[in-house]
Amino acid sequence: MGHFTVPAWPRPAPNALRNLQAVLESGRWSLPGPWQGHASAEARFAAHFADFLGAPHCVPTTNGSSALVVAMEALDVGVGDEVIVPGLTWVANASTVLAVNATPVMVDIDPSTLCASPTAIEAAVTERTRAIVVVHLFSSVVDLDAVLAIGERHGIPVIEDCSHAHGASWRGRRVGTWGTVGTFSMQEKKLLTSGEGGAVVCRDPDLADRMFQLRSDGRRLAARPVEGESELVADCSVAGTNYCMSELCAAVLDAQLEALPEQNLRRAENAATVDKLLQELPGLAPVRALPSVTERTYYQYAVRIDREAFGGVTAETVSRALAAETGLPFQTPYPPMYRHPLHRPRTKRRFLLVGRDPSRLDGPAGGLPETERAHREVLTLHHSVLLAPAGAFETLPAAIEKLQQQAGSLRAVESAR
Ligand SMILES: Cc1ncc(COP(=O)(O)O)c(C=O)c1O
Numbered sequence: 001m002g003h004f005t006v007p008a009w010p011r012p013a014p015n016a017l018r019n020l021q022a023v024l025e026s027g028r029w030s031l032p033g034p035w036q037g038h039a040s041a042e043a044r045f046a047a048h049f050a051d052f053l054g055a056p057h058c059v060p061t062t063n064g065s066s067a068l069v070v071a072m073e074a075l076d077v078g079v080g081d082e083v084i085v086p087g088l089t090w091v092a093n094a095s096t097v098l099a100v101n102a103t104p105v106m107v108d109i110d111p112s113t114l115c116a117s118p119t120a121i122e123a124a125v126t127e128r129t130r131a132i133v134v135v136h137l138f139s140s141v142v143d144l145d146a147v148l149a150i151g152e153r154h155g156i157p158v159i160e161d162c163s164h165a166h167g168a169s170w171r172g173r174r175v176g177t178w179g180t181v182g183t184f185s186m187q188e189k190k191l192l193t194s195g196e197g198g199a200v201v202c203r204d205p206d207l208a209d210r211m212f213q214l215r216s217d218g219r220r221l222a223a224r225p226v227e228g229e230s231e232l233v234a235d236c237s238v239a240g241t242n243y244c245m246s247e248l249c250a251a252v253l254d255a256q257l258e259a260l261p262e263q264n265l266r267r268a269e270n271a272a273t274v275d276k277l278l279q280e281l282p283g284l285a286p287v288r289a290l291p292s293v294t295e296r297t298y299y300q301y302a303v304r305i306d307r308e309a310f311g312g313v314t315a316e317t318v319s320r321a322l323a324a325e326t327g328l329p330f331q332t333p334y335p336p337m338y339r340h341p342l343h344r345p346r347t348k349r350r351f352l353l354v355g356r357d358p359s360r361l362d363g364p365a366g367g368l369p370e371t372e373r374a375h376r377e378v379l380t381l382h383h384s385v386l387l388a389p390a391g392a393f394e395t396l397p398a399a400i401e402k403l404q405q406q407a408g409s410l411r412a413v414e415s416a417r
Contacts, residue, residue, distance in 0.1 A: 004327035004392060007279035009384035010193050012252075013259035019251035031216065031244040032232045033360050035225040041250035048198070049255055051270035052167070053174040055201035055207035060250060061215050064163045064185020066243035068096035071181040072131060074200075074210040077102050079354060081130035086116035086342040087141045087363070088333060089370035091137045091342045092185075093161065098345060102130065105354035106337055108368040114138060114302060114333070114378065117370070118146035125154050127271050136165035136175050138300040138333075138380060139271070141293045144170050151179075159183060166192040167264050169295035175405060176201050181211075186253060191267075191299055191383060194249035215243035244316065258392045267298045270393070272302060274386075277364050277397050283309020283404065287378070302333070308378060311407025317414040318403065322379070325399045331380050336371040338363020 024042050025398070027033055031042050039047075042060050050058035061067045077083060081099040087106040097104040106152035107120035115137050132151055134142040144160075153160040162176040169175065178183025186197030200211050215222060218236035225231045248389045283306040289296045311316050319330035337343050345351045345361035352358045359365075403410065 003208075004385075004388070006329060006382075007384050007387040008326070008384070008406060009187055009387070010195070011387075013255040014345035015258060016252050019247060019371040023251040025246045026171065026247070028163050029247050031247070032219070032230050032246070034228045035222075035231040037227050040231065041247045041254065042245050045245075045257070048254055049199060052202060052257060052260075053176050053182070055174070055177045057205065058199055058201045059208060059211045059215060060253075061198040061200060061243045063187060063196050064161070064183060064198040065092045065096050065099075066215065067183040067185070067200045068133070068159070068161065069091065069099050070211050070214045070243060070251040071183050071200050072100045072102070073214050074095065074207055075131055075157050075159075075180065075250055077130045080128065080356075082126060082128045082355070084116075084121055084124050084132045084137050085135070085337075086133075087336050087368040088114060089137060089161075089337060090163075090334060091337060091340050093133055093135060094337050094345070096342050097133075098348075098351050098354065098361075101350065101354045103128075103130070103360055105241045105360070106363050106368065108130060108370045109137075109351055109374060110143065111304075111370045111373065112288065113142065113290060114374055115140050115142035118143050118148070118150060122150050123293060125150070125156065128140060129154070129156055132156055134158065134179070135161040135163070136168060138164055138287070138302045139289070139298040140287060141165065141168055141170050141175055141290060141294060141296075143174070143290060143292075145292065148178060157181070163187075164188060165297050166190065166301035167260060167295065168293065168297040171292050172294050176297075177203070177401065180204075181207070186249070189382065191264065191297060192253065192256050194252040194256065197245055197249045197253055199245075200413045210238055213238050214240045216240055217242050218243055220382045263387065264295075264297050267383050268296060270386040270388060270390070271296075271298050271301055274381075274393050274396070277393060278303055278400075281397055281400055281404075282306075284400070291394065298383050298386055299381060300331075301386060302378055302380050304374075304377050305379060309404055311411045313407075313410045315379050317375075317410055317417075319379050319397035321403055321410055321413065322399065328385060328395060328396070329382060331382070333374050333378050335375050336363070336368055340368070
């Protein structure tokens, strides 16, 4: 296979520079900066993103981690509480729970979606569970009907972490609008990005007001702003922190959002092509969307391998060999969060004080079998790859067949590592 050229990411949308320049010259670079007689870039982006999602309220934040913290603080999650999180996700889903002095309770995934298993969530609920955080991982949407039913049955709010799924829909409605709160990351690798950035969305105006204050040092918008003075006033019902998105990031995001639908469409078209090519090969099963997913997004394209078809080696070995053979940057999913090198709950004394049993911070005794298996069996491709021209993937099957025929050398490579 010819060497694949990975399309550049991030890529500035047509209006990014124009928007950025307007903010640079505006005299207001931050939300608390002097009001210029018109809506801030942050407020404009919030309105456009809310509209895109069909969410009544949106509050931008510095990043996806602060979005999660703001969501949990707004829902009054704190000391002694447990928050259910998936075992297969970025470490922020544990670190943000620890940041609000609660205990992350990691649950196993549904092997078909790679998202948290509703059965595992239900089994993890205790009288201390204060929130359920689900992640729409890679190109999947969690079984929202099942998760929301569990939340409702037990009176526990569901937070949808949509950091991988800007624009995905479940039964015709965008993800992020189904749970009590939806959170987003706009970090550099994401489908919608300003380098760093985040947002929370919700339906409840009181919750939105709380989240606004929680990320603005407790401040609210002035009812009648005065030109040249801060639009934020010290009118406070809850103590906050500064997690405000910069005007510069908001200006970039507003432009990137305009480009998102077309980019998502292109990724979906290429993903369908790759699906078709891969499913005709033995030992490869692209991860499928649940039937209720009406609009699928691809943060990472994911395909499960039957290791036997590759001489019994792990996905890690296959991903490296395939990347070398094709130039396509194949990767493997995160290791289970409890053994991720960045999950270090014992490095801060206060983390050990958050729950009744500090050993729970190390993850579930006995591990999470499906989460472990996904790490050994799943290959992923970053969405930038799916922005390639049509036809860029035609020779992928031949490269895979070649590797399968050379299973002996794959085994040798793996045992030498
Ligand atoms: C699923 C998920 N949640 C939360 C985050 C945290 O977002 P950020 O890096 O913007 O803080 C990320 C990562 O980047 C993520 O992948």
